[in-house]
Amino acid sequence: MISADLGLQLESFVSRLVETGRYNSKSEVLREGVRLVQEREARLAALDGSIARGLADADAGRTKPADRVFDRLEAKYRAMAQPKE
Template sequence: MPTLVNSLKSVLRSLPGPGVTARKYGSKSGVLREGVWLTLDRKTPLATLDASIFRSVEDTDNGRTKPAGEVFD
């Protein structure tokens, strides 16, 4: 049965790719590390957006709204 580690090993074997050969990354693990950081960097703004949408829906559900004519010119 394939495991996560074996799956990652398969992915790493398919590298190095242009990033390693162009010396942007020192090794295959550097490419993987950069991918993890990029994933984490995307999650924070998305969590903030999700929270904002949740608050807006909650405000609407609780009648905390104004008519568009009062808000827009």
């Protein structure tokens, strides 16, 4: 069992969530909070992996000049902005 001191502000917030019926118990609020942190950490880990792959690609020379990429994107979005006939 985990016991945590949330401080007055967070404790009051959790109590209001339960009192208003948004959650059934303080434990339910805390479980939801931990789940949200878990999801965020998973997204951050995926981002870290993407950054590492990008840096490895750059180190290995698997890159394209920025001006070519920007030109391609600009052409793409100009074409998207053209009215369809």
